[in-house]
Amino acid sequence: MQILLYIFKRILQTIPLLIIVSLISFFIIRLSPVDPLAELKLNPSVSKETLQRETERLGLDKPIIVQYAKWAKSFVRGDLGVTSNGEQVSAKLKERIPNTLLLTVVVIFLTWVTGVPLGIFAAVHWKSKRDRILTVLTSIGMAIPSFFFAVLLLIFAVKTGWFPVGGLTSSDFLEMSFAQKIWDVTHHLILPVAVLFTISLAGLQRQMRGNLLDVLDSDYVKFARAKGLSEFKVIYKHALRNAVNPMITLLGFEFASLLSGAALTEYVFQYPGLGRLILEAVLRSDINLVMASLMIGAVMLILGNLIADILLIITDPRIRRKEV
Amino acid sequence: MFKEIYIQLIKDKFAKIALIVLGVIYAALLFADFLAPYSKDFSDRTMSYVPPSKIYTIDENGRLSMPYTYNYIREFDAENLRITCRPDRSKKFYLKFFSHGHLVSVENGGRLFLLGSDINGRDVFSRLLFGGRISMTIGFLALLVLFPIGLLYGGISGYLGGKTDIVMMRFAEAVMSVPSFYLLIILASILPAGMTSVQRFMLIVIILALIGWAGFARVVRGMVLSVKNQEFVQAAKSIGASRLRIITKHILPQTTSFVIVAMTLSVPSYILSESGLSFLGLGIQQPDASWGNMLKEAQEYTNIIYRPWLLTPGFLIFIAVLSFNLIGDTIRDVLDPKNRD
Numbered sequence A: 001m002q003i004l005l006y007i008f009k010r011i012l013q014t015i016p017l018l019i020i021v022s023l024i025s026f027f028i029i030r031l032s033p034v035d036p037l038a039e040l041k042l043n044p045s046v047s048k049e050t051l052q053r054e055t056e057r058l059g060l061d062k063p064i065i066v067q068y069a070k071w072a073k074s075f076v077r078g079d080l081g082v083t084s085n086g087e088q089v090s091a092k093l094k095e096r097i098p099n100t101l102l103l104t105v106v107v108i109f110l111t112w113v114t115g116v117p118l119g120i121f122a123a124v125h126w127k128s129k130r131d132r133i134l135t136v137l138t139s140i141g142m143a144i145p146s147f148f149f150a151v152l153l154l155i156f157a158v159k160t161g162w163f164p165v166g167g168l169t170s171s172d173f174l175e176m177s178f179a180q181k182i183w184d185v186t187h188h189l190i191l192p193v194a195v196l197f198t199i200s201l202a203g204l205q206r207q208m209r210g211n212l213l214d215v216l217d218s219d220y221v222k223f224a225r226a227k228g229l230s231e232f233k234v235i236y237k238h239a240l241r242n243a244v245n246p247m248i249t250l251l252g253f254e255f256a257s258l259l260s261g262a263a264l265t266e267y268v269f270q271y272p273g274l275g276r277l278i279l280e281a282v283l284r285s286d287i288n289l290v291m292a293s294l295m296i297g298a299v300m301l302i303l304g305n306l307i308a309d310i311l312l313i314i315t316d317p318r319i320r321r322k323e324v
Numbered sequence B: 001m002f003k004e005i006y007i008q009l010i011k012d013k014f015a016k017i018a019l020i021v022l023g024v025i026y027a028a029l030l031f032a033d034f035l036a037p038y039s040k041d042f043s044d045r046t047m048s049y050v051p052p053s054k055i056y057t058i059d060e061n062g063r064l065s066m067p068y069t070y071n072y073i074r075e076f077d078a079e080n081l082r083i084t085c086r087p088d089r090s091k092k093f094y095l096k097f098f099s100h101g102h103l104v105s106v107e108n109g110g111r112l113f114l115l116g117s118d119i120n121g122r123d124v125f126s127r128l129l130f131g132g133r134i135s136m137t138i139g140f141l142a143l144l145v146l147f148p149i150g151l152l153y154g155g156i157s158g159y160l161g162g163k164t165d166i167v168m169m170r171f172a173e174a175v176m177s178v179p180s181f182y183l184l185i186i187l188a189s190i191l192p193a194g195m196t197s198v199q200r201f202m203l204i205v206i207i208l209a210l211i212g213w214a215g216f217a218r219v220v221r222g223m224v225l226s227v228k229n230q231e232f233v234q235a236a237k238s239i240g241a242s243r244l245r246i247i248t249k250h251i252l253p254q255t256t257s258f259v260i261v262a263m264t265l266s267v268p269s270y271i272l273s274e275s276g277l278s279f280l281g282l283g284i285q286q287p288d289a290s291w292g293n294m295l296k297e298a299q300e301y302t303n304i305i306y307r308p309w310l311l312t313p314g315f316l317i318f319i320a321v322l323s324f325n326l327i328g329d330t331i332r333d334v335l336d337p338k339n340r341d
Helices: A002-030 A038-042 A048-058 A064-077 A089-124 A129-143 A146-160 A178-216 A219-226 A231-269 A274-283 A287-315 A317-323 B002-011 B013-030 B124-160 B162-177 B180-189 B197-227 B231-238 B243-264 B267-279 B291-299 B301-306 B308-335
Strands: B055-058 B064-077 B082-099 B102-106
Touching: A002 A064, A002 A287, A002 B162, A002 B180, A064 A287, A089 A129, A089 A178, A089 A231, A089 A274, A089 A287, A129 A178, A129 B308, A146 A178, A146 A231, A146 B267, A146 B291, A146 B301, A146 B308, A178 A231, A219 A231, A231 A274, A231 A287, A231 B180, A274 A287, A274 B180, A287 B162, A287 B180, B002 B013, B002 B308, B013 B124, B013 B308, B124 B162, B124 B197, B124 B243, B124 B267, B124 B291, B124 B308, B162 B197, B180 B197, B180 B267, B197 B243, B197 B267, B231 B243, B243 B308, B267 B291, B267 B308, B291 B301, B291 B308, B301 B308
Parallel strands: none
Antiparallel strands: B055 B064, B064 B082, B082 B102
16 A cells, blocks of 8 residues: 555656756747648648647647647647658657567567676676676677667678568568567667667676675675675575665666667668657657657656566565665 | 776676777777778768678789778669669779778779678778767766766765755756656757757757756765764864855765766766757758667668668667676675675
């Protein structure tokens, strides 16, 4: 019950955050010299009346505060307006968000499965040659610009022909059986996942290593050792549990950096995700689409942090006692 | 503290190599006008996508000769439907050293493309040097802008505490809640067209700073909280110093040396951001060069497969960022109190 109360409180806290985010993004976009109706005005088939209606809908003839209120009202109602091609923004987002989520969830899963053991390994072999090699390897992983790595992998894919280039599905996707579909998507995911995995693995491995080193230095671990427990038991039964807790906080941040990092990777691989959508929207100065995807990006990020926080109170009893 | 960091950097093998690499890169950028065979704006439209010039020191008779090179002839290969280049062996062009203020250049009529040329027939090697000036300094400049903002913001928030602190930190958190790359491309895309290249460069610096200040302000706030109740602050208060004076003269100096070091650790991320932005065509614009916008051409399959020399800026970004990271690792080790033993 107390946990539920805390979670509820935590959710309430995100509301002012969202309002500030929306204010920031709204003012950035509206105060820019970009005319939101430029595209429509250039289109000769659009009549004066339509333009007038669109001006009224966005409240462009009114002060900016009123415009914001109008926009916020329709956003809460789920009406995100239309793109410059006349499609519904919400439909477009609905199509892209699952793809980006798929990509990020797969990457997060893989980085955790490899990053945490590698971090443990490095901490256990602290200051040894193996630890040093891992540090250098992760430095290399962090230093490759994501888009450049993506381009290199594209060359590889084109030259060997082992991987499909671009997109998430093949052209004959709809005629495939279920198993074939899964294989097709996996096949398309391998390269983008490889890029994001390489880049985010480093941070995770280092964090894990640092946490475990911190914990191994603490008194209760020394006590466990003094008691004569085997090193295996000391590390995996006592130290590890506490070392993993801060990692959960990192989960939220990782999600954030993945959303950002994914944009460039999606762009290079022509992956139909949110990052590429916002990029295309920005390049076409499609205001409605930019606003909506910016907000959705922020919502996803805040949700990621929220989930991490909730996981943390479930795993770490100390926080429960402090916060509630 | 700085001395300790210096000693560690010299002692650590990787950090030492990284320092030397960065030293060489920055020296090369400083003397770009001298080292580059061509000026920044040089272009020869008849020589687009020419592969790197080969330099010969042994002539066709097997005798040692002054270094020379051949020009390339571009031909249309009707079978594969693409343009190929082959060296024109009818005329040699000897290299000239230290003439007209360039380290290496070539006789009249010859073209020396050490790393090939791009679509406009510009020398990739020269542009790498001039572009590096932008790519390798933009991070430091962004930090210079962000430094006072974050310091003051975090300082005020942490020192005043209470409601002010809550509101200020909520705002900073909100800025951090927008995926940074999304914010980056949106800010870059609303920059008005038709700016001079210097204006554009400055605005990109400011945008990079706008993205980064919030996280920095939070770190500063945390440090201010830990020192604000110490005796020297109370002493300043009791002699009637104003709040702004206490923050800027007494509290913030306590944090600066740590902060300066911590900030340099974030330089590589700005280099990466700028290159990503320019890669998309939203950062530094043609005809100016930056490593990111030079890679823009690598977006086309034909380019990356038939003209691999266009990828060189990517390797340079990689080497520069890796060097910064290796130095950063060593600095972090020194700062970490656990590693003092």
